[in-house]
Amino acid sequence: MDGAHRTFLIIGGGLAGAKAAQTLREEGFSGRVILIGDEHEHPYERPPLSKEYLLGRAERNSVYVHEPAWYAHHRVELHLGQPAVAIDRRAREVRLGDGTRLSYDALLLATGAEPRRLDVPGTSLAGVHHLRRLAHSDHLRGVLTGGPAGEDPGLVIAGAGWIGLEVAAAARTLGVPVTVVEPEPTPLHRVLGPELGRFFTDLHVEHGVEFVFGSRLTEITGRDGMVAGVRTDDGRELPARAVLAAIGAAPRTALAEAAGLTLVDRAEGGGIAVDASLRSSDPLIFAAGDVASLTLPAPEGGRRRVEHWANALNSGPAAARAMLGQDVSYDRVPYFFTDQYDVGLEYSGWAPPGDYDQVVYRGDVAKRAFIAFWLREGRVLAGMNVNVWDVTEPVQRLIRSAGPVDVAALADPEKPLASVLAD
Structure with missing residues (x-):
């Protein structure tokens, strides 16, 4: 079929979907491109929601992937505030909530993920928050900037993952008391292990965050329909005027x-199983972003969903090219970045506890300017650069090489990273 007479549908109004639409046009696709989003907002990026936008340092329009006029200019049809409710694979149609049916020649699912909900009494109280959407960030910013005039019971955060820590940093920057309740022994324990988990503990404690490790919320208590505090499974009662559930996300x-x-x-x-071209079990349906379960490159291998900005940025365009029939093999090393207080970092790879047998440091950990490497049998699985820049590419090359390294050279800042592979 002539490209001008084909219709490509994209379900999902985030970064992956918007970048897929952009790529289709950049690659010369002349047919219909329809993007469906269940929010009334134009497609936007999510990292600012727990960082600069939450702090009030970034304008609302700065989070949009494209200026609103871009879509009309590039003939991308938008169905905003209208969820897709069904896919008819036999008829090659998507049905929207208002009954509209849209035909497709290829379909991209970029539906993202939803915050996991706390399963405890009190979650219906006013003052219980999640953070995934612009509206969530707007509401939470109102909490952080609109505290009581007297003593502030502050914010309790359930979960010490990336979102929990970023919001904790934003709240402390705004002077709000913060207590983080985390069942593991350190923050980010299942991602970074105890060694770097302790680094984040020290960073946040230095800025006034209180941690309750080895505990879970069992109840959110209230007064007059509003949050008043929480109870934990070890018998603690903690005051709070707001609670943030930051216990992870589930693919949509x-x-x-x-x-x-x-x-x-x-x-x-979880997620939608896709092959290296981001194609699902239906040859006309692709998936990208948080919802796609990808095959990871060596040395990790296996399948994993990657819930990070860089994956949405890169997998959306890769899926678009595959929809156009191009030869695509998506095998990027997982990548993540964060900014907390005066610390900026980038993390590449994947090395949860049990996968690595050694952590090697290059630089000055005490001064918070270093690179940490997670190794197994002398091979680099992951690397995290903290306040050290322009090293992501060489770190990722080490990961991709899957070869043994000279550990002494790896730890020596005077040795170029390109030279640390063992002979």
Whole structure:
């Protein structure tokens, strides 16, 4: 079929979907491009929601992937505030909530993920928050900037993952008391292990955050319909005027499941199973961003969902090229960045506890200017540069090489990273 007579549908109004639409036009696709988003907002990026936008340092329009006029100029049809509710694979149609049916020649699912909900009494009280959407960040910013005139009971955060820590940093920057309740022994324990988890503990404690490790919330208590505090499973009662649930996210796979696409078991991270070209079990349906379960490059291998900005940025365009019939093999090293207080860092790879047997440091940890490497049998699985810049590419080359390194050279800042592979 002539490209001008084909229709490509994109479900998902985030970075992956918007970048896929952009790529289709950049690659010369002349047919219809339709982007469906269940929010009324134009497609936007999510990292600012827990960083600069939450702090009030970034304007609302700065989070948009494109200026609103871009879509009309590039003939990208938007259906905003209108969720997709069903996929008819046989008819090659998507049905929207208002009954509209849209035909497709290829379909991209970029539906993202949803925050996991706390399963405890009190979650219906006013003052219980999640953070995934612009509206969530708006509400939370109102809490952080609109505290009481007297003593402030502050914010309790359930979960010491990336979102929990970023919001803790924003809240402390704004002077709000913060207590973080985390069942693991350190922040980010399942991602970074105890060694770097202690680094984040020290960073946040220095800025006034209180941690309660080895505990979970069992109840959110209230007064007059508002949050008043929390109870934990070790018997603590903590005052609070707001609670943030930051206990992870679940892929939005309901559409895919109802359509009969192959999914990945939740124990393995969940998501839509895709091949190297980001194609699902239906050859006309692709998936990108947080919802896609990818095959990771060596040395990690296996499948994993990657819930980070860089994956959305890169997988959306890769899926678009595959939809156009190009030869695509998406095998990027997982990448993440964060800014907390005066610390900026980038993390590449994947090395949870149990996967690595050694952590090697290059630089000055005490001065918070270093690179940490996670190794297994002398091979680099992951690297994190803290206040050290322009090293992501060489770090990722070490990961991709899957070769043994000279550990002494790896730890020596005077040795170029390109020279640390063992002979």
